[in-house]
């Protein structure tokens with residue numbers, strides 16, 4: 001019952017976001033600020049995560065392929081497809097749910113408990129639209145680029161690890177990368193990214209926006225934001241895969 | 247003019263305001279006084295629409311505010327300036343950006359005009375050299391003054407000030423009282439000030455509402471207040487030695 005109520009409440013929250021902006025250029029500036037924070041701000045953590053994921057996938061696949069009939073280039077195929085299909089869009093977005101989601105929930109939650117949202121509301125500004133809409137637009141626009149970078153860096157990581165350890169020499173790996181490449185996989189990954197970006201920003205904003213109490217509740221809201229975002233990302237990952245790939 | 251008719255506000259079963267009826271006139275400083283926890287802030291938040299009253303109506307210059315949808319309230323709210331008890335400055339913005347925020351949202355001024363306007367406002371609250379700082383780097387009283395500057399930046403028609411003097415030294419406090427009184431008279435705005443500072447009452451109170459345990463206990467001028475024989479009111483107003491001596495002088 002409580003969950004059904006929350007879903008309805010969340011839905012109403014979303015419908016309130018879309019209203020005519022009071023000042024278009026103020027919103028636009030806000031979008032660029034958010035894009036910079038979410039995009040550039042995430043590159044470090046995304047690069048580190050991706051490079052290690054790519055490296056681990058490569059070495060693990062090499063370790064698992066013991067059959068001499070399977071060519072070494074298969075490792076390149078596995079690394080490429082796992083990065084593109086699952087690791088970059090889903091795992092990296094879950095990492096970003098931790099980074100971006102908790103920061104959004106605590107930012108908006110703090111604004112709520114210190115009456116900053118009331119101060120915005122009282123000026124006759126649609127506070128949820130003003131605070132949340134730029135974040136949603138910025139994230140759905142910039143995070144696909146971040147995920148593309150993650151794919152690239154991850155595949156590079158696999159290449160490096162394979163070549164340095166000798167598990168998969170560079171020529172085999174590169175041959176694997178080009179083998180039976182399906183461009184739609186990238187499109188699919190980017191579609192998922194947009195959906196996940198929307199989930200992270202909207203769910204975290206919702207959690208922050210309806211925080212009641214003080215610093216303690218802000219912390220709890222930020223934890224809930226990350227947990228719910230992650231669960232929803234996994235759920236929608238499954239739904240998207242079922243709908244678009246099978 | 248802002249009128250409040252039979253306002254009742256409850257939180258769960260706790261009745262905070264009961265059947266309050268009063269009116270606030272333009273061009274004069276309207277004061278709401280009362281002990282801590284008596285419901286002053288809740289009354290103010292009901293009037294501006296941050297709390298929905300359980301019963302009663304609020305009327306802005308003839309327009310029934312309570313009956314309006316959130317969207318239809320915006321035009322009235324855009325003419326409201328409010329100082330929150332906690333200041334409620336935007337942490338992520340510098341002092342200048344805070345004060346400029348309402349101008350950016352609603353005024354048609356050029357950038358240069360907006361900069362001049364915020365400099366003027368910050369000057370009025372004696373804070374001309376902290377524009378580049380962020381709220382975290384300000385003292386409590388400075389935050390309050392920045393918040394006042396933000397509240398008056400866009401030349402509101404209705405000004406709500408929740409405890410302008412808490413956290414200020416007597417001298418700065420006086421400057422703020424005078425500032426509020428001045429702009430109220432100059433621009434003929436409806437100003438409502440929550441306070442339990444008796445200096446403010448004596449300095450600028452023209453139309454005073456005393457709230458006691460959620461009920462309207464007294465409504466009148468400062469002179470009437472001093473002469474009143476209401477026990478609760480007298481206990482509140484003349485709690486300090488200074489006020490008692492003030493009464494003696496007034497009576498002589």
Ligand SMILES: Nc1ncnc2c1ncn2[C@@H]1O[C@H](COP(=O)(O)OP(=O)(O)OP(=O)(O)O)[C@@H](O)[C@H]1O
Pocket residue numbers: 257262280281282283284285286287288289331442
């Ligand atoms: N959001 C809320 N939920 C429940 N109770 C509340 C809420 N806001 C205020 N109250 C209660 O309403 C009563 C009046 O509070 P209010 O903040 O109006 O007092 P006040 O007169 O402004 O006091 P002070 O001078 O200390 O600021 C208090 O008993 C408080 O507990």
Ligand SMILES: [Mg+2]
Pocket residue numbers: 286287288331408440
């Ligand atoms: Mg109060």
